[in-house]
Amino acid sequence: MIYLKPVILILLITVLPFMAGLNMVPFLNKKNDKWYTVYILGFMLDMAAFFVTAIACMLLVKQVPFNTCSFAYLIIQSVLAVTGLAGAIYRRKNSGKSGSSKKKISNEVNDTFRSSFLESAFLWAAFAVIVAFTLIKSMTTVFDDGDNAYYVTQAVLADEQGAMYTLLPYTGGPTQLDLRHALAVMPMWFAYLARISGIHAGIVCRSIGPLFLIPVSLLAWLMVGRAIYGDTRVIDGRVTEDAGRLPFFMCMVSVIYLYGSTSRYTAERFIMTRSWQGKAMFASIAVPVIIAALIWLSDEVEEHKGAVPLLFLTGMFAGMCTSLGAFFAAVLILAGTFVLTLVKKNGKLLLAGIVSVIPEVLYIIAYTVLK
């Protein structure tokens, strides 16, 4: 039975979000339909659904609201996964033999092919080694941070006591629900993972959290890199010399993560030392996803389909991460679309940005009203 626990946890954080992401595939085109894009979209969709579920339970359920929240969200997450899978099967059946867009890589061997393939393979291998090293170190290293007495304890409280921000994390005992700060429900999500998998919430946050949050953050930067470089790996069935661009980019990002700890304030230090805290997830997951979506938005008009839904969902995720996340996400999206509007001379971009920040505006209104 104990062996089922990690399996269940892996299902909850990898398989179910990916399946949920399949719901968003109709919004993607051939340039951005990679598996990690589908996963990130599904991750954001799941998070947005959890945000709504958690807030509803906090407001409407008086007795042990987390019990209701975890049960309700398990159903919702499962439904999203099933609908995503059903949609993918339906699309595959209807698209027939022309569904696959992958081109068979030419087996013709020549110097250009061999050197660019080897270069790309070496860089991806180097990236894998750096990430493996990072994850092993994160598992075996502790950074003492007093904020964990709040965040981790809130997650353990929800899992052990069924409470959602109605028990004092530092000392215990009841307290009035501070809905303003409780809007950042990220600790409840870790509690959900703990409740369903049966693993202690503290372990889920501090030991297991970095093992999937750091890779998710790197996947977000992978989306940025893919958005910048496009698909220049394979042209007419041949690996091109541009195949090395993306792995080079990712190697650099992973090295910057290791060496970005120049002060206790940097985003890189936050994701490496306190990945499970919402503010770290905002800085290193929400921000790169927003940047990737802004790059999508800046491409041709037909690319816009996926950008606005992704920004919409990421805005909700940002609010879930930290009370200030909604504000900073809105600033980034509006500033980004404003600059893009001036550069591309296309007012629709700013309009897309304004539509995208509706969740953040509602969050900020709620935050202000609850003062």
Added chain:
Amino acid sequence: MIDQMINYFQMNIDTVIAYAGSGFLMALYGLAAAYLLFTEKDKRIRALFIYLPLLIILAVILPPVRYAFVRYIDTGDTYYRFLWLLPMCATIAYASEKIFSGMRLIGITLAATAVALCGHYVYDAGNGYTEAPVRAENVYHLPEEAIGVADIIMAGEKGNQIRAAMPAELTVSVRQYDTNLYLAYGREKFMDPYAEADKLFVMMHEEVIDSCALLELGRERQVCFYVFPIDQEFSADPESAGLEKAGETKKYVVYKDAYELEEMRKIQFYYHP
């Protein structure tokens, strides 16, 4: 008003300098952005990696922005989070790929070395700007001592809420392990300018503890267990004051107030038979 704006401007500069911290990684980022400014033709990249960051930096150092932020958004020390919106990773990575595009294998070595020299290794010892990491002792990533103390206190009390008083350094950890373990005081004392007014908190950290006076204060707060450093001195033996030794770890000794525990068992909120 002008003085306030000048003060905010100075604070903004200090924020950026504090964020940059040690090393020259922010300077490397600036160099990368400057390189793109002069060489990048792609409008998307210029918009998002040059103009947008410039706009953010400009906003960060302008005094009215800090005034509005503190007035309407947050009064805490969170202004530096504007700098999280800068795409530092992507800019340095993209610029270095552009520079070394013809010789990527050598280039990645040189670029990564430059980042390593300009940055600070996260798993290295603290450098005044960051705290040092420690080796994890268990899967909870908590001090083994804290888990040992919690296990001693909660042994035989599963499902009940038990209140304890303990040294401040333990209070940040024990409730991350077991939230049924209530505390007489917790981490809020670290941030409380009036912590010295809490007599129980002060007495628990004295060099020589008066066990009888401590017990009297603790019972007012329904404290059933007391944790002391193993070398704690007492004016009188704790057991003579009414405490029973419940257990000890390498660094701490745990005493139980059996009388108060019995009283707590009568209160259904805490005790669930």
